Amino acid sequence: MSKVVPELPSQLAHVQVRPARAEDVQDIFETIGYWAGQGKMLVRPMQNIFENLRDFFVAEIDGQFAGCGALHVLWGDIAEVRGLAVRPEAQAKGVGQKIVAACEDEARRIGIPTVFAWTYSVGFFERCGFRLIDKTKELHPRVWSECLRCPFFVGCNENGVVKRLHGVPEPRNLPEPPPTQVPPGIR
Ligand SMILES: CC(C)(COP(=O)(O)OP(=O)(O)OC[C@H]1O[C@@H](n2cnc3c(N)ncnc32)[C@H](O)[C@@H]1OP(=O)(O)O)[C@@H](O)C(=O)NCCC(=O)NCCS
Secondary structure, rough: OOOOOOOHHHHOOOOOEEEOOHHHHHHHHHHHHHHHHHHOOOOOHHHHHHHHHHEEEEEOOOOOEEEEEEEEEOOOOEEEEEEEEEEEHHHHOOHHHHHHHHHHHHHOOOOOOEEEEEEHHHHHHOOOOOOOEOOOOOOHHHHHOHHHHHOOOOOOHHHHHHHHEOOOOOOOOOOOOOOOOOOOOOO
């Protein structure tokens, strides 16, 4: 990583989360790219980040980029937490949890009752109140929306986790979602 976030004891870390800005894209791109290189998440091209910039939140510790994450609306009843990446130097200071909380607040604000994520970090999401789901049975048809550009499309081994947000009613008059192609090997 090109920039170094100062080491801070977890209990002293001052984490702030805000909507992303154009000037954050390089940091978002590098941080996601770093973890994609470690096989922890899907690489995200810079153009994709710009096009979805209004989905993204950025976390800062003492004004320095510490991590990012996005809430992407999939349908009227579900949104996906994606692009969640904390700089290695800023891990275990509550950054990831605060970004997920910001995504949940955004889902509440726009009236979406369920948040979903694909992940290898199930334990982290469980700590955030998500539950692991059986991806052969319980998945909303729209959660496969990004799978077609994934190199692990065939025989996907990511886990699906979901959280029903308290106090957010199911939207009324929702049309049926269009069918989405399910990766081979899932069912
Ligand atoms: C997974 C990730 C987002 C977690 O962010 P983080 O800022 O390090 O985590 P936090 O400090 O917010 O942790 C919150 C809680 O989850 C726990 N936790 C964090 N990572 C965990 C893991 N992999 N397994 C189990 N628990 C975990 C922490 O111990 C903490 O628990 P506590 O509240 O009891 O102390 C971050 O490590 C990361 O970017 N990893 C690489 C990329 C990745 O896997 N992204 C997710 C793709 S969807």
